[in-house]
Amino acid sequence: MTTTIDTDVLVVGAGPCGLTASALLARYGVDAITVSRFPSTAHTPRAHITNQRAMEIFRDLGIESEVRAAGISNEQMGENVWATSFAGTELARARSWGTGTDRRSDYDGASPTSMTNIGQHKLEPILRAAAEKRGADIRFNTELVEIRQDDDHVYATVRDRETADTYQIRAKYAFGADGGRSTVVEQIGFHMDGETGLGFAVNVWLEADLTKYRAHRPGALFFTLQPGRDFWLGSGTYVTVEPWNEFVLIVMYDPAVEQIDVSEEAMLARARKTIGDDDVEITIKNISQWQINHVVAKEYRKGRVFIGGDAAHRHPPANGLGSNTSVQDANNIAWKLAMVVSGQADDSLLDSYSQERQPVGRQVVDRAMASVELLGKLTPAFGITAGQDEQQGWETIHEYFGDSPDSERKREAVQAVLDANDYQFNCHGVELGQRYASGGIVSTDPMPPYTRDPELYYHPTSTPGAVLPHAWLQHGDDRVSTLDLVDGNFTVITGIGGDDWLSAASEVAGELGIVIDGRKVGPREEYDDVFGEWKKASEIHDAGVLIVRPDRHVAWRATSMSDDPLGALRSVMASLTGRGVVEAGAGTEAKVGA
Numbered sequence: 001m002t003t004t005i006d007t008d009v010l011v012v013g014a015g016p017c018g019l020t021a022s023a024l025l026a027r028y029g030v031d032a033i034t035v036s037r038f039p040s041t042a043h044t045p046r047a048h049i050t051n052q053r054a055m056e057i058f059r060d061l062g063i064e065s066e067v068r069a070a071g072i073s074n075e076q077m078g079e080n081v082w083a084t085s086f087a088g089t090e091l092a093r094a095r096s097w098g099t100g101t102d103r104r105s106d107y108d109g110a111s112p113t114s115m116t117n118i119g120q121h122k123l124e125p126i127l128r129a130a131a132e133k134r135g136a137d138i139r140f141n142t143e144l145v146e147i148r149q150d151d152d153h154v155y156a157t158v159r160d161r162e163t164a165d166t167y168q169i170r171a172k173y174a175f176g177a178d179g180g181r182s183t184v185v186e187q188i189g190f191h192m193d194g195e196t197g198l199g200f201a202v203n204v205w206l207e208a209d210l211t212k213y214r215a216h217r218p219g220a221l222f223f224t225l226q227p228g229r230d231f232w233l234g235s236g237t238y239v240t241v242e243p244w245n246e247f248v249l250i251v252m253y254d255p256a257v258e259q260i261d262v263s264e265e266a267m268l269a270r271a272r273k274t275i276g277d278d279d280v281e282i283t284i285k286n287i288s289q290w291q292i293n294h295v296v297a298k299e300y301r302k303g304r305v306f307i308g309g310d311a312a313h314r315h316p317p318a319n320g321l322g323s324n325t326s327v328q329d330a331n332n333i334a335w336k337l338a339m340v341v342s343g344q345a346d347d348s349l350l351d352s353y354s355q356e357r358q359p360v361g362r363q364v365v366d367r368a369m370a371s372v373e374l375l376g377k378l379t380p381a382f383g384i385t386a387g388q389d390e391q392q393g394w395e396t397i398h399e400y401f402g403d404s405p406d407s408e409r410k411r412e413a414v415q416a417v418l419d420a421n422d423y424q425f426n427c428h429g430v431e432l433g434q435r436y437a438s439g440g441i442v443s444t445d446p447m448p449p450y451t452r453d454p455e456l457y458y459h460p461t462s463t464p465g466a467v468l469p470h471a472w473l474q475h476g477d478d479r480v481s482t483l484d485l486v487d488g489n490f491t492v493i494t495g496i497g498g499d500d501w502l503s504a505a506s507e508v509a510g511e512l513g514i515v516i517d518g519r520k521v522g523p524r525e526e527y528d529d530v531f532g533e534w535k536k537a538s539e540i541h542d543a544g545v546l547i548v549r550p551d552r553h554v555a556w557r558a559t560s561m562s563d564d565p566l567g568a569l570r571s572v573m574a575s576l577t578g579r580g581v582v583e584a585g586a587g588t589e590a591k592v593g594a
Contacts, residue, residue, distance in 0.1 A: 002167055004170050005168070005169050007170075009175065009341065010169050010171035011033070011034040011177060012036075012183070015042065015323075015326070017177035017309030017330050019138075020331065021034075025136070025334050025337065025338065027134050028488065033137045033139065034138045035158055035169075036138070036139070037142065037143035039141050041124035043286075045205060046203075047123075047322050048248075049097070049320025050067065050116050050118055050123070051432070052113050053111075053431060053432050055067065057331050058113075059484075060487075060488070067116060067123065068116050070118055070122045070123070071119075072220070072240060074098070074107075074116060078095055078218070078219055078220075080094045080222075081217055081219060082234075083222070083224060084225060084276070086210055086222065086274070086277065087276035087277040092378075094418050095425075095426075098426060100426070103426050106428055110432055110460065111483075119241050120323065144178065144184070145158060145159050147305070149174075153171065154173060154304050156170075175307070176306065176308070176311045177311060177326070177330070178311055182310075190297050190299065191299065192297055193298050194295035194296055194314075196293045196314075198292045198293065199316075200289065201289070201291070201292065202260060203248050207283040208246075208247065208280050210247070210280065211245065214240070218243065218244075220240050221238070222238040223238075223378075224237070225382060227397070234379045236249050236250065236251045237249070252292070262289060271284075295314040295315070295365065296314075296361045299358065300354035301354040308329030308357070309323075309329055312357075315368035315369060317368070318368045318372045318375065319367055319368050325361065332353055332357055332551055333350075335550035335551055336349050336350055336353060336440075343513075344514045352441075355436075355440070363430065371421070371427075378414065378418070382400055383397065384396065429455045432458040432467070436553055440576065441553070442464065442547075442556040442576060443463070443465065447463050447466070462539045462540065463557070465553065468552045468553070470483055471536075471538075473521060473529060474527075475526065475528070482537075485527065485548075486549075489515040490514065492547055492548075493521060493545065494543065494546075495522040495538075496542040496543070497542050498543045498544070502520065503565075504565040506518065508566070512577060522535075522542060539557075539559070541561075544557065544561070547572060
């Protein structure tokens with residue numbers, strides 16, 4: 001007979017999405033099993049750009065400093081360079097990831113964290129350790145063979161790839177984070193929307209000491225443009241893994257017009273040509289292939305099964321949104337699963353996962369594809385085209401630096417393309433600006449209009465559905481962010497004159513059998529608004545209140561004290577948890593968001 005193991009949640013896949021889910025579920029005390037068909041965590045760099053929203057989640061897990069220490073600092077990420085080769089002529093340079101003088105304050109003011117550049121092969125072991133430290137059950141070399149569900153359970157047949165033994169896992173819910181070739185997606189029947197195979201790429205992980213070419217212009221990306229190749233990224237793009245002696249060379253190609261020899265000898269020759277210095281010793285560590293897709297799932301929930309990460313959204317690496325969005329998917333679903341399996345919330349709360357994250361997935365795949373198209377305009381702007389001979393190509397490049405009217409027009413055209421590529425390299429609004437409308441939000445407040453480009457600029461607001469705005473506070477001798485006030489539970493945040501909200505929160509928490517943390521923020525309060533930053537950012541009066549979810553999205557707010565704070569909070573929490581509906585208190589006008 002096949003052995004059956006019971007658990008509350010089965011997580012399939014142990015990449016950034018699955019491991020984050022595993023760590024968070026363990027933190028919430030959920031009985032969960034994570035399976036991965038691979039022998040261990042990632043063995044190549046793959047994803048690398050890690051934005052502030054993902055870093056905030058790592059901060060919540062207590063691993064922010066570890067991730068930062070293992071990665072490349074934001075200051076060393078900033079200078080994107082386009083050149084004929086490392087040793088050749090520099091064609092253009094641009095500030096990225098908020099390191100420019102015109103964007104630095106935007107990034108610094110938006111979050112207590114900063115971006116970092118860390119290869120997936122370094123990030124995943126940190127996430128794994130964080131999960132296992134909290135007691136997570138993670139089973140590598142364990143392949144999902146079959147998955148099905150009925151009204152009450154999910155049934156998964158898995159195989160131990162070392163012993164060939166099979167057994168069944170019976171779970172209340174399953175989370176498919178098993179990548180772009182997801183077994184969960186295929187067997188459960190999730191519907192995907194978009195196109196695959198829009199382009200193909202080769203990753204060449206290599207070691208080469210390029211300090212003299214990179215240290216004085218430090219950055220995460222180095223693009224090489226040479227005559228004869230104009231497909232999207234030009235002749236090859238170098239992703240920094242270790243400054244400045246370890247990189248991943250990415251070569252994109254269209255198989256309809258070009259076939260690429262992926263042997264080590266051929267890739268070594270390509271690396272030598274794009275480095276441009278034959279004295280540099282090159283060691284190739286790994287060669288892998290992948291394809292460019294533009295796909296998102298139409299729904300992230302089917303019955304008792306959910307999907308996230310590359311299983312749900314597949315797109316080019318432009319904007320660095322892949323693993324970041326995956327980590328945020330896990331952050332959204334984990335606390336909801338924890339509340340439902342513990343009986344603290346009704347199953348209907350889980351509907352909000354798809355309602356909230358599917359639109360984000362759609363935005364991400366569209367933004368990434370548009371960014372690749374924008375980046376592809378730079379090579380022809382320099383006059384580099386496919387099939388041109390070497391002499392013609394180099395003459396075109398030299399002409400770029402000429403003193404003729406045509407040369408000046410070419411430089412202006414290149415600058416216009418570089419400016420447009422801010423939508424890839426300084427896209428702060430896409431990175432941080434997720435705003436939810438779902439059954440997990442209780443609000444009648446419309447979102448405030450954007451005052452600047454919503455993709456380029458993050459617009460913090462305390463309007464329900466948005467992430468709690470960041471502001472620095474003093475707590476004893478420690479400086480803390482308002483984001484640090486939320487510690488895995490629903491949190492009520494109020495100020496001077498808001499004690500009735502805190503009393504009401506305590507009473508409602510007792511009635512529902514859940515934890516609601518109370519925080520009082522204001523001048524000389526426990527959380528001291530010493531700079532007055534919170535008063536400006538909160539958008540509420542001192543005696544107003546915010547209810548913030550465990551994932552730091554604002555669930556509800558009252559801009560001032562209610563006539564009946566207990567009735568108001570009772571109604572809101574009943575709506576959020578799905579455990580009965582109580583009439584809202586006078587003056588609250590609370591209702592579940594669309």
